[in-house]
Amino acid sequence: MSSTNERQTPNGGLTFFAKSQLLSADDVARGLKRMAHEIVERNESLDDVVIIGLQTGGKPFAERIVELLRDISKSEVPMGMLDVSFYRDDLSLHPVAKSAQTIIDVDLTGKTVILVDDVLYTGRTIRASFNALSDYGRPKAIQLCVMVDRGHRELPIRPDFVGKNLPTSEVEAIVANLEGVWIGEKK
Amino acid sequence: MITSIRGGNLLSLNNVSKEAILEVLDTAESFVEVNKRTIKKVPALKGRVVASLFFEESTRTRLSFETAAKRLSADVLSLAVASSSVKKGESLRDTISTIDALGIDAVVMRHQSSGAALQVSRYVPHVHVLNAGDGQHQHPTQGLLDTFTVRQVLAEQRGTTGLESGAELFQGLRVLIVGDIRHSRVARSDIAAYAALGAEVRIAGPGTLLPSSLEGWPVTVVDDFDEALAWADVVGLLRLQKERGTGSFVPGLGEFTQSFGLTLERQKLLKPSALIMHPGPMNRGVEIDSRVADSSQAIIERQVTNGVPVRMAALYLTIAGTSEGSDND
Structure with missing residues (x-):
């Protein structure tokens, strides 16, 4: 096994052997650009928009989206980071993830929150994030932006902005970052 | 050498590795943010029960532990030893068994005898024990x-x-x-x-x-x-x-x-x-x-001030933690 193909999901999660690269860095960049335009199109004004990246996988994507929105609309959209470890419903099944910091300096009441994550899978992380967000105010609306939607939802959650739909098998693992998207087998 | 307190007890810091200590400190950093919010509560230990048993008087440790447990959404059973059956001569073992019979996940205990927390962890091996000070021994x-x-x-x-x-x-x-x-x-x-x-x-x-x-x-x-x-x-x-x-x-x-x-x-x-x-x-x-x-x-x-996030980390890691690998979704 080549060590260059050994990839790890963010947050010290599972390590897996990457079989193939599904998206290149360029593909990811294009997907992000398109999503940024869609965000501008969907929201009349960006004045009340707050971008929240989900720790830790969503963070680089959220940062990139904020940059792109700045280029497109010349407006500075506030950004925050949310770690949902303490809101998960599967603490007894999963070990405690190494937690990352939550930084939300804005009152979310009346804002349109755009959650940004790397991979959308069961939807449980997103469900946990709804609970977490409600502790920071009452947003006017929450929209969901993900780089990859890999299917297998266990909850009625649907993304608003998708970089790429990638139907997968449950035994597979996906890693997405700014350098590309890889698929492999869970170790 | 204990390399992580996940899913275990916190009885002493002797023989606890650098990694295990750093894990608590790093987790506590996340809880500092929770303590600064308007709503200072996360549901991480919802439905879990933490018994607080202080056989010796204490202000800050007891309040700090109980605040920590409540901010993790755990239920807290607080035993006021001075007005309990301990005063009637009930043994430590019987007191613990009685509380255990109510259904608890963890015990936070302070006792005047060194080694009391370790002893309790043997009486109730399925309960996580956090030592809040035992005699002249440890206050982890x-x-x-x-x-x-x-x-x-x-x-x-x-x-x-x-x-x-x-x-x-x-x-x-x-x-x-x-x-x-x-x-x-x-x-x-x-x-x-x-x-x-x-x-x-x-x-x-x-x-x-x-x-x-x-x-x-x-x-x-x-x-x-x-x-x-x-x-x-x-x-x-x-x-x-x-x-x-x-x-x-x-x-x-x-x-x-x-x-x-x-x-x-x-x-x-x-x-x-x-x-x-x-x-x-x-x-x-x-x-x-x-x-x-x-x-x-x-x-x-x-x-x-830091007592609360650090004790939240200790409660969270011992009660909610298991030691296997993680999954993504």
């Missing part, structure tokens, strides 16, 4: 919150965060612990934590208040207290424990203050950057001058 969460506070303050001074610093700030850090080491569980936990993280620890105090044997202690005893003050980056003071009969170990409180109290004059010997700590409750005018305690070098209030 105090050791954790002291090292957490030092890391936080030093990281801030360097414009970074504790999370980014890891254990780096403790490399070669000079820690001086002063006073009644002999009877102090705080000293034992502090020394273990600082040493595990890579700091150099020295102790100072009257001969009668030093342990009878220092075999296995990662410390050296200082000859000249004033010189040691100039050497130290962190000075940890200890309370003179009159209730444990400390009074008979020194000729008099005035004598102790004169030899080992941190007076205004002695404060001048410290490096300007040195930090002064005290686990509380303080005997102002005995081990520390009141003006020193209120000076900007003293980080005593921060120790109290």
Whole structure:
């Protein structure tokens, strides 16, 4: 096994052997650009928009989206980071993830929150994030932006902005970052 | 050697690895944010039950542990020992069995006997036991919150965060612990934590208040207290424990203050950057001058503040933690 193909999901999660690269860095960049335009199109004004990246996988994507929105609309959209470890419903099944910091300096009441994550899978992380967000105010609306939607939802959650739909098998693992998207087998 | 407290107990900091301590400190960093919010609560331990058993009086540790448990959404059963069946002569074992029969996930316990927490962990092996101080043995969460506070303050001074610093700030850090080491569980936990993280620890105090044997202690005893003050980056003071009969170990409180109290004059010997700590409750005018305690070098209030996030981390890791790998979604 080549060590260059050994990839790890963010947050010290599972390590897996990457079989193939599904998206290149360029593909990811294009997907992000398109999503940024869609965000501008969907929201009349960006004045009340707050971008929240989900720790830790969503963070680089959220940062990139904020940059792109700045280029497109010349407006500075506030950004925050949310770690949902303490809101998960599967603490007894999963070990405690190494937690990352939550930084939300804005009152979310009346804002349109755009959650940004790397991979959308069961939807449980997103469900946990709804609970977490409600502790920071009452947003006017929450929209969901993900780089990859890999299917297998266990909850009625649907993304608003998708970089790429990638139907997968449950035994597979996906890693997405700014350098590309890889698929492999869970170790 | 314990490499993680996940899913286990927190009885002592002896034989706890650097990684295990860092795991608690790093987790506590996340809880600092929770404690600054308007809604200071996360559902991490919803439905779990934490029993708080204090056989010895305490203000800060008890309030801090119970606040921590509540901020994690756990239910807290608090036993007021003074008005309980313990006063009728019920044994520790029976008290624990009775509480266990109500269905609990964890016990936070303070007891006047060394080893009481370990004993309870044997009585109820399916319950997580967190030692909140046992006799003259250990007070692990105090050791954790002291090292957490030092890391936080030093990281801030360097414009970074504790999370980014890891254990780096403790490399070669000079820690001086002063006073009644002999009877102090705080000293034992502090020394273990600082040493595990890579700091150099020295102790100072009257001969009668030093342990009878220092075999296995990662410390050296200082000859000249004033010189040691100039050497130290962190000075940890200890309370003179009159209730444990400390009074008979020194000729008099005035004598102790004169030899080992941190007076205004002695404060001048410290490096300007040195930090002064005290686990509380303080005997102002005995081990520390009141003006020193209120000076900007003293980080005593921060120790109290940090007690909550550090105890949240200890409860969270022991109760919710398992030790297997993680999954993504």
